[in-house]
Each structure stands twice: as C-alpha cells, then as structure tokens.
Amino acid sequence: MRPARDSGVEESRERRGDDVGVIRVLIADESRIVNDNILRRLALEEDIVVCGSAADGESAVQEALWLRPDIAVVDAGLPGMDGGQTTEMLAQCLPGTGVIMMSMEAENDAYRLAMLAGAREFLQKPFRGDDLVAAVRRVHEFGQRRAVTAPPVAAPAEPEPAARPIDARGxxxxxxxxxxxxxxxxxxxxxxxxxxxxxxxxxxxxxxxxxxxxxxxxxxxxxxxxxxxxxxxxxxxxxxxxxxxxxxxxxxxxxxxxxxxxxxxxxxxxxxxxxxxxxxxxxxxxxxxxxxxxxxxxxxxxxxxxxxxxxxxxxxxxxxxxxxxxxxxxxxxxxxxxxxxxxxxxxxxxxxxxxxxxxxxxxxxxxxxxxxxxxxxxxxxxxxxxxxxxxxxxxxxxxxxxxxxxxxxxxxxxxxxxxxxxxxxxxxxxxxxxxxxx
Ligand SMILES: Nc1ncnc2c1ncn2[C@@H]1O[C@H](COP(=O)(O)OP(=O)(O)O)[C@@H](O)[C@H]1O
Ligand SMILES: [Mg+2]
Structure with missing residues (x-):
C-alpha cells in the first residue's frame, strides 16, 4: 500500500505534457509543519510544483521511485532510515533526482555527511524561503546540464503483470x-x-x-x-x-x-x-x-x-x-x-x-x-x-x-x-x- 499523500500536494504520478519546464519537488521531513511551510513557500513559484511529501526515509524512497521528482528536499534527521541513508538510496536508484539536504546540525559535520551521501546542496535549519527556492533552481539547472552531457538512459521497462508459463518462453x-x-x-x-x-x-x-x-x-x-x-x-x-x-x-x-x-x-x-x-x-x-x-x-x-x-x-x-x-x-x-x-x-x-x-x-x-x-x-x-x-x-x-x-x-x-x-x-x-x- 502506498503512503497516503497530503492534501495540497499535486496528485499526478507521471510527467504530463503541462509539466514540461516545471520543477517537481518531493519534501521529506518528519514534521508536518515543516512539510507544510516548505510546500506553501514553493507554491508561490510558478515553475515549481510539490509533487509529494513523506515523513520518514522509507516512504520518501518509495514516493520518489513512484513520482520521479526532479528534486528531493530531505531532512537529515528523518525517523527510520535517516536522511543520509535516504539520500544514498536516492542517489543510487534515481540519479535524475537531485537531493537537497536540510539539517539542524552544525554546518561542518552535517554538510560533509550530506555531500558524502550524494546530496547536491545543504541548507542549515532554519533557512529563508528564498534560499530554498534558489537551491532548488541551482540543483535543477545542474541536473539539466548533466542530462545533456550524460549518455542516454532509457526508462526501465514496464513491470510484467504476471508470470509467464515456462514452456512458452524462457x-x-x-x-x-x-x-x-x-x-x-x-x-x-x-x-x-x-x-x-x-x-x-x-x-x-x-x-x-x-x-x-x-x-x-x-x-x-x-x-x-x-x-x-x-x-x-x-x-x-x-x-x-x-x-x-x-x-x-x-x-x-x-x-x-x-x-x-x-x-x-x-x-x-x-x-x-x-x-x-x-x-x-x-x-x-x-x-x-x-x-x-x-x-x-x-x-x-x-x-x-x-x-x-x-x-x-x-x-x-x-x-x-x-x-x-x-x-x-x-x-x-x-x-x-x-x-x-x-x-x-x-x-x-x-x-x-x-x-x-x-x-x-x-x-x-x-x-x-x-x-x-x-x-x-x-x-x-x-x-x-x-x-x-x-x-x-x-x-x-x-x-x-x-x-x-x-x-x-x-x-x-x-x-x-x-x-x-x-x-x-x-x-x-x-x-x-x-x-x-x-
Ligand atoms: N551459506 C554460506 N555459508 C558460508 N559462506 C557463504 C555462504 N553464502 C555466502 N558465503 C560466502 O560469502 C561470500 C560472498 O557471497 P557472494 O555470493 O559473492 O555475495 P554477493 O554476490 O551478494 O555480493 C562468498 O564468496 C562465500 O564465500
Ligand atoms: Mg555478487
């Protein structure tokens, strides 16, 4: 069963025609207040859409695999699988999703850990909404440049609906x-x-x-x-x-x-x-x-x-x-x-x-x-x-x-x-x- 999605979050699962040029963002923070604040701030930007949110690491990865966002904003202190592990999983499974990690911790250590895990930007809490928007845009631009220079990677094939009889084909x-x-x-x-x-x-x-x-x-x-x-x-x-x-x-x-x-x-x-x-x-x-x-x-x-x-x-x-x-x-x-x-x-x-x-x-x-x-x-x-x-x-x-x-x-x-x-x-x-x- 997929985690329930908050209201106010865009419901689309697939990149639709009218999404072209839009930066799709997933937010992962244990606190609903933080999630909502970020959602409200990003909603002010015409070209940014919050496509999902999650309150723990496992749900964040599941949501991201489903939604394939351009950006995931991940809190370092997520419960269960923490922000570092979540970032590592996202970097491995979804190289097209740029991770911005946020943390309450002192900058040096938290920054180093975030970068080691594969995050592209780090924001120390509390941060200004403008700084978040600027980070989202920088990470997205970086991703666009990479997509142009990297070898083409096709989307994985659709899952087979059911097992095939062995005698028909291997x-x-x-x-x-x-x-x-x-x-x-x-x-x-x-x-x-x-x-x-x-x-x-x-x-x-x-x-x-x-x-x-x-x-x-x-x-x-x-x-x-x-x-x-x-x-x-x-x-x-x-x-x-x-x-x-x-x-x-x-x-x-x-x-x-x-x-x-x-x-x-x-x-x-x-x-x-x-x-x-x-x-x-x-x-x-x-x-x-x-x-x-x-x-x-x-x-x-x-x-x-x-x-x-x-x-x-x-x-x-x-x-x-x-x-x-x-x-x-x-x-x-x-x-x-x-x-x-x-x-x-x-x-x-x-x-x-x-x-x-x-x-x-x-x-x-x-x-x-x-x-x-x-x-x-x-x-x-x-x-x-x-x-x-x-x-x-x-x-x-x-x-x-x-x-x-x-x-x-x-x-x-x-x-x-x-x-x-x-x-x-x-x-x-x-x-x-x-x-x-x-
Ligand atoms: N049931 C087992 N009992 C003892 N040694 C094992 C067992 N399963 C695996 N190993 C050891 O673990 C090593 C790693 O296994 P491997 O199949 O290469 O792991 P993976 O492919 O998951 O990285 C093997 O070389 C083998 O020596
Ligand atoms: Mg092996």
Whole structure:
C-alpha cells in the first residue's frame, strides 16, 4: 500500500505534457509543519510544483521511485532510515533526482555527511524561503546540464503483470539483495546448475553486476567474452552475437559475464538490457540474473522483466532492515507477491534474529534457508565449482534444489533425507503487515 499523500500536494504520478519546464519537488521531513511551510513557500513559484511529501526515509524512497521528482528536499534527521541513508538510496536508484539536504546540525559535520551521501546542496535549519527556492533552481539547472552531457538512459521497462508459463518462453529469475556480500552470486550460479540438473533444460546466467561482477571469479571462467561485446558499439538484441558472447559454464549452463572494467556499465541502457533478455528468452528455458548490491538501473530492469524475484537476506538486524526496504521497492514497482521469494542465507550463526522474528518484521514468510558452512560454500567459491556439483548431498544443495523446484517443478531434486529443507508452499506465503509502508 502506498503512503497516503497530503492534501495540497499535486496528485499526478507521471510527467504530463503541462509539466514540461516545471520543477517537481518531493519534501521529506518528519514534521508536518515543516512539510507544510516548505510546500506553501514553493507554491508561490510558478515553475515549481510539490509533487509529494513523506515523513520518514522509507516512504520518501518509495514516493520518489513512484513520482520521479526532479528534486528531493530531505531532512537529515528523518525517523527510520535517516536522511543520509535516504539520500544514498536516492542517489543510487534515481540519479535524475537531485537531493537537497536540510539539517539542524552544525554546518561542518552535517554538510560533509550530506555531500558524502550524494546530496547536491545543504541548507542549515532554519533557512529563508528564498534560499530554498534558489537551491532548488541551482540543483535543477545542474541536473539539466548533466542530462545533456550524460549518455542516454532509457526508462526501465514496464513491470510484467504476471508470470509467464515456462514452456512458452524462457523464465527469468532475478537474484537481488539489499546489501553486498550476502550470497547473491552464490545463489544465482548454484540455482542455475540446479535448474539444469537431470533435465533437458537450457539455462543461462547473466551477470548484471556490471561494475564489479564476480560470476567469472566464482566459476573460475576466462573473461575473453563478456557483455561488453554486446553493449559497446553493438546491438544487444543481435541473437548471433549474443550466442557468440556466452561462455560455457559448469554443469552445462551458459554464462554471460560482466565487463572486466567498471566503465562499461554506463553503456547498459534499460532498452539494451531488455533486448538482450528477450533474445535469451528465445534460446533458454531459464535465465538467472545476478545483480549488483545497490538497486541500480540494471537491477530495476531485471526486476521489471523477471518472472521470479529472489531476495537474498541474512538475518542480522541491518540485513533484515534492508530487505524490508527492498520489499517496499518491489511493492512500489508493483511486483506481485507471488513472484517474490525471500531466501535466508545464513552468513553467521551468532547475532541473528530468529526466523520467526525476522518474518514478523519483514511481513513475509522466508521461503528457504541456506545454512552457513564455510567448508561447503567458501571452498566451492575458491575452487570455482558450484556446490550443487561439488557437494550435491549437502544441506546447501538441498536448499537450492528446493528453490529450483519452486521455480520449475520439473527441476531435478537433489534429495537429502538427512537435511530436511524448509520451502514454504505458495499458499503459505505472506502475512501482510498493515503498517508496512507507514
Ligand atoms: N551459506 C554460506 N555459508 C558460508 N559462506 C557463504 C555462504 N553464502 C555466502 N558465503 C560466502 O560469502 C561470500 C560472498 O557471497 P557472494 O555470493 O559473492 O555475495 P554477493 O554476490 O551478494 O555480493 C562468498 O564468496 C562465500 O564465500
Ligand atoms: Mg555478487
């Protein structure tokens, strides 16, 4: 459920024709009085429209993803996810939205933190309305100049309304998470092997972690051919070229590797990536997409194309907090809950919330648990052999097999009677938390 919007705030969700030339502003402050004061002051300007407001960080990000404002005016002391974290999320997810941070704090420290988080301007409270208006105009002008010089970035494709039958065209599974080092790559490559094991399925893994992809390292593959071959001066929708760029991986899977240098990522427009995935859908039964740690544009594109979204999380407090945020983003993108599976990858045995507590906080059932075991997982990563192959009878393989069967019921079961695996039936899923998006 989307947060309620204040009255006086423009209701439009999309940039309409009559919005051209208008600067659209989102305000995020815990205090309703501050929100209202800013709204009233900005309403005096003909070319500035307040398109939304929020009272906490999570709602601010959700609203911004929905409204795509030109400017977000964010208070440093937001409750929940604070202004710094909110600014960081906005800078990652919506580079077209310029953030102005406001704070009561002494200028030096607060200013430094704001700039580190990615804000473009800083206003110390209390400030004059004229100063705010001037800051809005400066940040907007800066954004306009950047838009002219930056490489074109297409809007992410519209979300698919429903999952597609697997036999018609390849099914896409996006593996995402709210932070790095959580096991996305480990899950993606092992899931690909599991989907292929013992059945005539064609499976591809795509490493969309375009700046620091580690599928090649995790599978010990050479990097002579990577997605760069398709993105730089090429057409990612050219099926012959895509076939030539795929690399043979373990267990009969095909792999499209990430570039070897981070700068190539800027060539990856949503349009190019969508064309690429469409080509792969014609050749493969399953396409598993590994994604970067932040909700960048490639991740958003992968989510919008995915039939299944696996959200990998640990059960630490920050891990669960970030996963809840990711769930909010999925909700905002209108990804139906049936397409989403939360997978707990246990990174440590100590300091974790218990499963029930995590589920209550998340408002969703955890679909599968992958136990922590450095001997199985780290050894497999270091040797470049997925544990689905090197340790088919381990609890980790049993968990991945169960996830594979939830995605494709025909997937081969690596049954391990010694390790019962918990994968919830579809009908047992989410207990919705009414207060999720506050
Ligand atoms: N269940 C686990 N047990 C033990 N180690 C794990 C487990 N899951 C992941 N790891 C370790 O964590 C590292 C990071 O995992 P990775 O999949 O690369 O994370 P991400 O792709 O999310 O950044 C792996 O190299 C592996 O050694
Ligand atoms: Mg990774």
């Amino acid at each position: 099914a896409v599974t996006a593996v995402i998470a709210g932070k790095g080092g959580i096991g996305k790559t480990v899950v993606a490559v092992n899931l690909a092997v599991a989907l292929r094991t013992g059945q005539p399925r064609q499976v591809a893994v795509v490493d969309l972690s375009l700046q620091f992809g580690d599928v090649a390292a995790t599978l010990a593959l050479p990097t002579d051919h990577t997605i760069s071959d398709l993105l730089v001066d090429s057409d990612a929708g050219d099926s012959d070229l895509v076939r030539q760029t795929l690399v043979a991986g373990p267990g009969g899977i095909s792999v499209l590797l990430a570039p070897t240098t981070p700068d190539i990522a800027e060539y990856a427009t949503a349009t190019q990536l969508t064309r690429l995935i469409e080509v792969l859908r014609a050749d493969f039964d399953h396409i598993v997409i590994d994604t970067p740690s932040y909700l960048t544009e490639p991740t958003m594109t992968a989510i919008s194309l995915a039939d299944h979204v696996l959200v990998v999380t640990d059960l630490s407090v920050p891990g669960i907090k970030n996963t809840r945020l990711v769930r909010g983003v999925l909700e905002t993108l209108q990804v139906s809950p049936e397409r989403v599976m939360v997978v707990a990858n246990h990174r440590e045995s100590a300091g974790e919330l218990d499963g029930g507590g995590a589920e209550t906080f998340l408002g969703v059932a955890i679909a599968a648990d992958i136990p922590f075991d450095a001997r199985v997982v780290a050894t497999s990563v270091n040797k470049g052999v997925p544990f689905m192959i090197s340790g088919p009878n381990t609890p980790q393989s049993a968990a991945i097999s169960a996830i594979a069967r939830a995605i494709d019921p025909a997937a081969h079961a690596v049954k391990s009677s010694a390790h019962p695996v918990r994968v919830h039936e579809k009908k047992k899923r989410p207990r919705r938390m009414p207060s999720f998006s506050r």
